Amino acid sequence: MAAWRFRHPTALAVVLAVAVTAAAPAALPAEHAAPASAARTAAAATASGRYELVSTVDPTRPMRWPACRPIEYRINPTDMPSGMVATVQHAMGVVARQTGVRFRFAGRTAHLFDSTNHAATPTIYIGFTNRAHAFGQTFGGTGGEVGVGGPAASWYRSGGRTVEAMTYGRVLLSSRFRAPRTGGGVSWQSLILHEVGHALDLAHQGGPGTIMHPSLTAATPAQFTPAEVRALRRVLQTSGCDDAAWSRL
Numbered sequence: 367m368a369a370w371r372f373r374h375p376t377a378l379a380v381v382l383a384v385a386v387t388a389a390a391p392a393a394l395p396a397e398h399a400a401p402a403s404a405a406r407t408a409a410a411a412t413a414s415g416r417y418e419l420v421s422t423v424d425p426t427r428p429m430r431w432p433a434c435r436p437i438e439y440r441i442n443p444t445d446m447p448s449g450m451v452a453t454v455q456h457a458m459g460v461v462a463r464q465t466g467v468r469f470r471f472a473g474r475t476a477h478l479f480d481s482t483n484h485a486a487t488p489t490i491y492i493g494f495t496n497r498a499h500a501f502g503q504t505f506g507g508t509g510g511e512v513g514v515g516g517p518a519a520s521w522y523r524s525g526g527r528t529v530e531a532m533t534y535g536r537v538l539l540s541s542r543f544r545a546p547r548t549g550g551g552v553s554w555q556s557l558i559l560h561e562v563g564h565a566l567d568l569a570h571q572g573g574p575g576t577i578m579h580p581s582l583t584a585a586t587p588a589q590f591t592p593a594e595v596r597a598l599r600r601v602l603q604t605s606g607c608d609d610a611a612w613s614r615l
């Protein structure tokens with residue numbers, strides 16, 4: 367019989383600040399490239415800055431998503447700007463193309479950012495808020511946050527064996543964000559890629575020319591850099607997944 371001696375869900379979230387909410391990234395003043403709020407966002411990263419959640423067995427390794435089957439994503443339509451489902455799907459298509467992992471849109475959800483329940487298959491929950499203050503975050507305004515995202519993982523030990531994996535990811539986007547939907551720079555696509563990067567377990571790392579830089583700027587690319595793709599592939603397990611064990615997490 368299996369003895370569940372230890373089971374511990376963990377969820378982290380890292381916020382993203384954007385310099386301005388205007389739809390003119392080319393005119394971004396240099397002093398806005400690193401808003402004061404960015405320092406606060408960096409504090410949530412691990413000491414190494416590489417991963418937010420590491421293996422409980424080997425702290426040099428990241429927790430991993432079971433990605434042998436498609437990872438699903440669901441959207442909570444509350445406060446969602448019109449037409450945003452297509453934008454999210456476009457951004458998730460970029461993640462899928464770059465990583466080689468399948469991401470499947472599984473429809474709507476009522477899942478809230480602070481919900482700790484999760485579906486019976488690895489899922490990223492994407493929600494929106496019109497509010498200036500939600501789930502402990504302050505959104506909007508110059509230097510204000512525009513999104514927050516993070517992964518959740520669980521593990522248990524049984525018979526000397528540890529089973530551990532990501533269980534879900536969560537993203538909350540500010541509907542107050544005003545920007546072009548697609549492309550790089552200060553855009554919804556860049557914002558979604560950044561927060562989904564957090565949800566997949568990437569921490570803040572890299573300069574302004576990376577997705578995971580703490581601030582969106584005119585230099586933010588429209589896709590992950592090669593180094594970021596390598597980091598994503600480290601946290602996405604695409605062979606040998608133990609889906610039966612995961613189902614107990």
Ligand SMILES: [Zn+2]
Nearest residue numbers: 380381382580
């Ligand atoms: Zn961030």
